[in-house]
Amino acid sequence: MRVLIVDDEPAIRRTTRIAVEAAGHAGVEAPNAARALKAVEETPFDVCFLDVKLGQDDGLEVLQRLLAVAPSLAVVMFTAYANVATAVEAMRRGAFDFIPKPFTPEQIRGVLGKVTKTRALETRVEQLEAQIASEAPAIDVSSAEPGPQRALQIAFKAAESNATILILGPSGTGKSVLAREVHRRSAQRDAAFVTVHCPSLSRELLESELFGHVKGAFTGAITDTIGKVAAAEGGTLFLDEIGEIPLEIQPKLLRLLQEREYERVGETKPRHANVRLIAATNRALAEEVKAGRFREDLFYRLNVISVTLPGLRERPGDLQRFAANYLAFFAASLGKPVKAFSPVVAAAFAGYEWPGNLRELRNVIERAVILAPGDTIELNDLPEQFHGPASAVITVGSRVSLDDLEGEHIRRVLQSARNLDDAAKTLGIDPATLYRKRQKLGLI
Numbered sequence: 001m002r003v004l005i006v007d008d009e010p011a012i013r014r015t016t017r018i019a020v021e022a023a024g025h026a027g028v029e030a031p032n033a034a035r036a037l038k039a040v041e042e043t044p045f046d047v048c049f050l051d052v053k054l055g056q057d058d059g060l061e062v063l064q065r066l067l068a069v070a071p072s073l074a075v076v077m078f079t080a081y082a083n084v085a086t087a088v089e090a091m092r093r094g095a096f097d098f099i100p101k102p103f104t105p106e107q108i109r110g111v112l113g114k115v116t117k118t119r120a121l122e123t124r125v126e127q128l129e130a131q132i133a134s135e136a137p138a139i140d141v142s143s144a145e146p147g148p149q150r151a152l153q154i155a156f157k158a159a160e161s162n163a164t165i166l167i168l169g170p171s172g173t174g175k176s177v178l179a180r181e182v183h184r185r186s187a188q189r190d191a192a193f194v195t196v197h198c199p200s201l202s203r204e205l206l207e208s209e210l211f212g213h214v215k216g217a218f219t220g221a222i223t224d225t226i227g228k229v230a231a232a233e234g235g236t237l238f239l240d241e242i243g244e245i246p247l248e249i250q251p252k253l254l255r256l257l258q259e260r261e262y263e264r265v266g267e268t269k270p271r272h273a274n275v276r277l278i279a280a281t282n283r284a285l286a287e288e289v290k291a292g293r294f295r296e297d298l299f300y301r302l303n304v305i306s307v308t309l310p311g312l313r314e315r316p317g318d319l320q321r322f323a324a325n326y327l328a329f330f331a332a333s334l335g336k337p338v339k340a341f342s343p344v345v346a347a348a349f350a351g352y353e354w355p356g357n358l359r360e361l362r363n364v365i366e367r368a369v370i371l372a373p374g375d376t377i378e379l380n381d382l383p384e385q386f387h388g389p390a391s392a393v394i395t396v397g398s399r400v401s402l403d404d405l406e407g408e409h410i411r412r413v414l415q416s417a418r419n420l421d422d423a424a425k426t427l428g429i430d431p432a433t434l435y436r437k438r439q440k441l442g443l444i
């Protein structure tokens with residue numbers, strides 16, 4: 001690493017440089033603020049040892065100027081023994097660490113070791129983040145439909161505050177994805193995002209998972225655990241499937257929401273929580289309240305800001321964009337030259353119910369890209385549910401409008417036709433009219 005040593009005392013600079021070089025790093029000395037700033041402007045440094053009392057200059061101010069030029073510089077302050085307050089202030093302003101004077105070469109080596117370790121962890125986190133991003137399709141939080149558009153707007157506006165958000169919607173509509181996105185857009189983005197999947201645990205385990213427990217609180221509690229509320233301190237706690245949280249735990253959750261207080265299992269000491277809560281459920285919570293399975297007070301407390309993500313069937317204006325994004329992603333990651341959906345497939349997608357919503361769309365497209373022999377996804381590449389009759393509800397003579405009947409007829413003809421000309425001929429309309437009708441039906 002390249003290490004800059006900033007101190008107005010030549011003897012301190014020299015002993016520090018010797019310790020730095022003995023640890024295998026390159027040391028450069030600067031006697032004052034001006035020379036230090038010039039040095040970091042000219043060449044990159046990894047670490048800087050900086051004296052708090054730098055002759056005429058205030059070390060804390062120099063710290064800020066150095067970080068403004070080189071934000072990733074790890075600045076270690078040399079402080080007088082008695083001056084703990086200055087050291088705390090330096091850390092608050094972004095210093096990496098501090099060493100009280102007088103110090104030993106071991107302390108210099110120790111702090112350099114700490115910087116190396118932190119840097120290695122940061123690089124690893126960046127690599128893992130890049131790997132995760134390359135293994136999953138990009139998140140698309142936009143919508144061409146007014147309903148979800150409004151829901152997303154509300155969620156992103158609420159992200160800026162510390163407000164609790166309730167996300168409703170059927171399975172696979174992207175509630176967890178939206179919760180993460182809210183966290184990413186919040187002031188707490190650098191702190192943890194912690195998920196508790198409520199239905200996966202028994203009542204006892206869920207309570208301990210949330211609030212932690214002390215050793216001996218129950219059989220099997222062999223050590224103290226802090227719980228996920230504490231793990232999310234300063235960040236976001238996401239309660240997935242909150243509709244399934246047992247009634248016995250609900251008052252504790254209400255207290256957490258209202259008073260930000262909780263207790264570990266087996267302890268009576270109240271603890272304070274500084275977390276933003278996001279909850280999601282695919283259950284109709286109001287119905288759960290009526291049925292006595294969900295506390296009314298908790299429901300009202302959660303329901304202050306609630307957004308609903310509709311099913312994919314109610315987002316025809318978004319279906320094609322999501323499908324195209326998934327296609328591009330899986331074609332690239334699987335190394336296949338698949339570029340498009342056949343018109344028949346587009347029609348089948350538009351006519352399908354999508355009970356599994358975005359999750360199902362993603363899986364269907366991944367499978368189709370794997371199976372497609374050519375550059376276009378054909379009906380044959382789709383799973384069984386796309387091969388049956390399009391819809392049992394819209395049939396001749398059933399209580400549907402002429403428009404719906406026409407739409408359904410066009411979809412079915414498109415599914416069975418050899419190509420678009422063939423479909424236009426069967427329908428008795430010219431290809432341009434068919435094009436306009438497909439457009440109106442959201443098939444292109």
Ligand SMILES: Nc1ncnc2c1ncn2[C@@H]1O[C@H](COP(=O)(O)OP(=O)(O)OP(=O)(O)O)[C@@H](O)[C@H]1O
Pocket residue numbers: 137138139140141169170171172173174175176177178240280281282358359362
């Ligand atoms: N905005 C989005 N952009 C791209 N893909 C998405 C988006 N939202 C969801 N998905 C895809 O759908 C999958 C399911 O999303 P998610 O787990 O957030 O749904 P959910 O509503 O929380 O489901 P459940 O109710 O079953 O827990 C994700 O893994 C992702 O592949």
